[in-house]
Amino acid sequence: MLDLKLVRENPDYYKAKIESKLDDPRKIDQILEADVRRRELIGEVESLKATRNAVTADIAAKKKNKENADHLIAEMKTVSDKIKDLDSELSDVETRINDLLLYTPNAPHDSVPKGSSAADNVEVRRWETGTFAGTFKPLDHIELGKRLGILDFERGAKISGSGFPVYVGKGAALERALINFFLDTHTTNHGYKEVFPPFVVNEESMRGTGQLPKFAEDMYTITADGLYLIPTAEVPITNLHRNETFKAEDLTVRYCGYSACFRREAGSYGKETKGFLRVHQFNKVELVKFANPEGSYAELESMVNDVENILKALKVPYRILLLCTGDLSFNAAKCYDVEVWSPAENKYLEASSCSNFQDFQARRANIRFKPDANSKPEFVHTLNGSGLATSRLMVSLLENNQNADGSVTIPEVLRPYTRFSTIEPA
RNA sequence: GGAAAAGUGGCAGAGUGGUUGAAUGCGACGGUCUCGAAAACCGUUAUACCCGUCAGGGUAUCGGGGGUUCGAAUCCCCCCUUUUCCGCCA
Known part of the structure; x- marks a missing residue:
């Protein structure tokens, strides 16, 4: 606030x-x-x-x-x-x-372009190496998932409801490989400390990061216990330090963590509901930083780079958007979206969102630092970004790497994790 | 799920319903001493909010929330957390 x-x-x-x-x-x-x-x-x-x-x-x-x-x-x-x-x-x-x-949103940073909708977002850069180059018409991820026998949307709907996909066989292995690759890359190359958080949090945590009170209807609740299923690992990880004070020399603190993410997506039926494009449960590795206000915008840039490194390693074509004021989320002061290319949809899909909240969450959650031993505590700046969400990335990955014979080639860097290099039609 | 105990300042730890924001110890900070350091000694040592240009004044805070009272860290109720024991359990 x-x-x-x-x-x-x-x-x-x-x-x-x-x-x-x-x-x-x-x-x-x-x-x-x-x-x-x-x-x-x-x-x-x-x-x-x-x-x-x-x-x-x-x-x-x-x-x-x-x-x-x-x-x-x-x-x-x-x-x-x-x-x-x-x-x-x-x-x-x-x-x-x-x-x-x-209920009052964060103020956009002065470097954020003015605008009233997604149309006013500014494309900052684009990386296209590996863009789908096949001479045939690419199949979409739903069709691919079906033919390869790796995604089962129907049975997911049966056991849970629509928007709860099931990953099967090499699909499940690929999902797991992505998560492990992300975590390994961020911990060993980018300096983040890994945490494996609870997927359910209490009300204070949801208030701390700003999901409550305004977005209550977006979350799954466990009313008997007053708990909420997390929509992102941002919530438990940022709240790790709720009501705490850092020493200045300990900043920047960087965490990464995997969690399943649960979103009711109330009111968004009809929009991009096909397959993986909008689901109620998905997997994500989240990046969270607690930064000194002086360096927080440099930390935002480096976080975006950390996400890009993953996509480059996977050879997934992407672009970076700087969101305009009108498209910026409630909590954010500045935000970059990372979008991956879907040849079948013929458009970019949001796969990551990296934001600086400045002290907006820190004030709510009371997360501070002492600039000097004798000075008063000040609020830290919190940042987070998806590094990355697997579902839309999976769309891009399958579609971009499909071959004329219907198989999909696994990117080089993932093979140590999957221990297979192609997925053949079932 | 049941039973018991405990939650006080950065930490440890006193505390009688009436100048108790709170003894004492440790730690931290400043100073004296010293060539320097240690030790010793002296002093300082919470946070938030309100009024005020400043100096300063005021209010609140002893896990959280209610209540009793002219007055609550202290009495009563509810909740939370921690510890121990019992039960259940991957």
Whole structure:
């Protein structure tokens, strides 16, 4: 969430930023109105508390001297009642401010291009080596999956529902190979520490990273226990350090971790629902960084490079988009999407999203660092990116590596993991 | 799932319903001493919010939330976490 003090000092700046994100800038006015009332109430209630504390000390002294304090006690009784009323009004106002802040998006960084939709995103670069070069018409991943006997959407629908694909045989092995290749690459080449997080988290964690309260309907819940299935490993990994303070010299802290990801995708039926393009459960290796604010944008660039290294090694054609203000997610200050090429769909598919949240999540989750031993803690910047999600990458991988005879060639770097080099039609 | 115990400042650890933001010890920081260091000694040592240009003043915080009371770390209720024991279990 935004810093109330900064909002108070720069209301016009934040209004413009929120408007650029296609959100309602009047939220800022509502926050500031409530903030004025809040401070009035604090003034009143705290001066009453001050008198009560003083008189209470008198009462204590009188009691000690065995003097009568009945009239003071009676007086303080009414003061205490008044305090109780004001305190409850104050807590209502504070709840309101907090709710407004929780529903107010992060401000885009100044380097983010203005725009109102995905059409205004800026393509930063493109890497096309390995683009499908066959002379035949490429099959799509669903057809390939069926012919090769490696993906079973029908049985997934039977046992769980649509959007829960089953990987079979070499498909399952390939999936596992991708995950292991990603993790090995990030831990040994890119300096991330691996974690294997819980796939279910509590409500505070979901608030910490900003999924709650605004996106409650996007998540699977376990109501009996007040738990949520994670939509991304970002949630448990970022929350590892909730309510903690780093030493400055420990930053940047880099984690990578695999998790299954669960998304209800409520309201997105009909859009890209074919096969792997939009599913309720998928696999992803997530990258998370806790950075000193001074270096956080350099860390964002290097995170995108880490993702690109994976795609280059796999020889998957991709492009990098810098998202415009209007397409930027609620939490992000700046975000690059990494899209992989699907020859059958004849378009790019989002396979990774690398974002700098600045201190937006850190403030919610109270994740700080001490710049020096003697200085006050400040909020860190949090970043994360998919490194990568397997499902759409699998689409690109299968489609780009298909051969005229219907087989699919496994990229060189994956063969130590799969221990096979082709997948033949079943 | 059942039973018991415990949760106090960076850590350890006192604490009677009435100047207790909280003894004491350790640690950390500053200083004295020293050529320097150690030791010793002296001092400092939480956070958030509100008012104030500053100086400063005020309020809150003893796992969390309610309650009793003129007044709660201290009494009552609920919840959470940890530890131990029992049960179940991959």
